[in-house]
Amino acid sequence: MSLMKKLSLILFSALIFFFTLYNSAFSETKIITYNASEIIVTDGDSLRFGEERIRLFGIDAPELNQMCKDEFNENYFCGEEAKKRLNRWILFASHSKKKIYCYYSERDKYNRILGECFLGNPGETKININFFMVLEGYAVAYLKYSDKYSEEQKTAKALKLGLWQGDFDTPEEWRKKNR
Numbered sequence: 001m002s003l004m005k006k007l008s009l010i011l012f013s014a015l016i017f018f019f020t021l022y023n024s025a026f027s028e029t030k031i032i033t034y035n036a037s038e039i040i041v042t043d044g045d046s047l048r049f050g051e052e053r054i055r056l057f058g059i060d061a062p063e064l065n066q067m068c069k070d071e072f073n074e075n076y077f078c079g080e081e082a083k084k085r086l087n088r089w090i091l092f093a094s095h096s097k098k099k100i101y102c103y104y105s106e107r108d109k110y111n112r113i114l115g116e117c118f119l120g121n122p123g124e125t126k127i128n129i130n131f132f133m134v135l136e137g138y139a140v141a142y143l144k145y146s147d148k149y150s151e152e153q154k155t156a157k158a159l160k161l162g163l164w165q166g167d168f169d170t171p172e173e174w175r176k177k178n179r
Helices: 003-027 078-095 129-135 150-158 171-178
Strands: 030-035 039-043 046-049 052-056 067-069 075-077 099-107 113-120
Touching: 039 078, 046 099, 052 129, 075 078, 078 099, 078 113, 078 129, 113 129, 129 150
Parallel strands: 052 113
Antiparallel strands: 030 099, 039 046, 046 052, 067 075, 099 113
16 A cells, blocks of 8 residues: 555544544533423422423532521521522523523433523523522532532632521532431
8 A cells, every 4th residue: 555545544534533523522412492381390409391300410409308507597498498499590481481401411320411501592691500509509519520610609608698608518418417
């Protein structure tokens, strides 16, 4: 085989390899879109669209029966509060006739979509729900899996918002103690 044919074959192989990587990098992220009125909030970091379940990626909200202390050292169900806050975001989107967009590339061991979810409509700025759940202090950054929302957590903690107004176990710590 001549040198020119070998170089052509190598170049052709390299191009095939490059385009395979290029296409797979962009095809890994998927999107699921629903009208907000079709969404059910199951807890502070989970949504359901029909049969599809979505776990909000990069955040961890308290469990529904998890107790926390407020700024007056009084017990309250912080998981229920987180669920209510997430539900208010979804109701706002529903009343505003906005859609929910969840971007994902993988599923967890329970076959839930691990998604970053936004509310909005085509052509307008979309609101990142995961971001605001942490920024408002109703969820913590799930640093075990991502540091994407660590700055929002620092802000919520500094401003004593939501969970940070009192005392609480992180949801992960609470699950370890109570299961």
